[in-house]
Amino acid sequence: MSAYRPEFEAALRLFARASEAMKARGFPAPILVGGGAVELYSNSAVTTGDFDIVTPRQEEFEGELKQLGFTKPVGLGHTPLGWVHPELRLGFEIVSATVLNGMADRDRLVLIDLGEDGEVAIISVEDMIADRMGQYASGTAPEMLEQARQLFILHGDADLDYMDRRIRHESGGDYGVADLKA
Known part of the structure; x- marks a missing residue:
């Protein structure tokens, strides 16, 4: 994964760990969409400040983020929906329960194996x-x-x-x- 900027790769690995924890609990894997997917598909040629996540189990996924050290910033200038890891400065936000309102073909999701951190699901290009x-x-x-x-x-x-x-x-x-x- 050396083609990516270090904070993006670190965030992707944390996403993989949260995804694995969700699957271990019997929940569907969350899916990376939005700017994070664009950065992944562009090898960091286009960068993002956040990971947009799709999951029908928002509360459970947010619990997994907390376990990984994410916090929800409060106060002026912060979105009430986003979670931030203090070492990365990249936000994670749950944007929907379904990929593109159910219009995306789930069979086209891309799975990326990140070794010991686990696997991540990403919207198709x-x-x-x-x-x-x-x-x-x-x-x-x-x-x-x-x-x-x-x-x-x-x-x-x-x-x-x-x-x-x-x-x-x-x-x-x-x-x-x-x-x-x-």
Whole structure:
């Protein structure tokens, strides 16, 4: 994992440990989405300040984060939803109970083995690109087009048919794979 910045790799390993603890308790593995997934898929070319997590068991996952030394900052300037590890300065936030409101194909989740720390589940690159294109299409996040294009360039082996369907869904039909090539 040497291609990643050290704090990102350390956060990913903590996520793996929390994921393993969840699975040991019989709960589904939480899934990394958002900026953390973009950083992973871009080998830290695009960096993030937080890990967005999907899990239907928020309370239990937050308990695992506490066990790993995460705290929930309070006061002005802090999101009430995020958890921070004091050594990393990267936030963890539970953003949903399902990946992309249930529209992502769960069979496409990517599992990464981090050795003794365990395994992490990550949204597919196709769904991550579609998510970025949906955010771009909303008009609230123009920078997401560049992130989607960077991921597209880095992942030439992606399933273009699936990605096109997902982009069209996330963008309300306004965009498709062709818009990533411009």
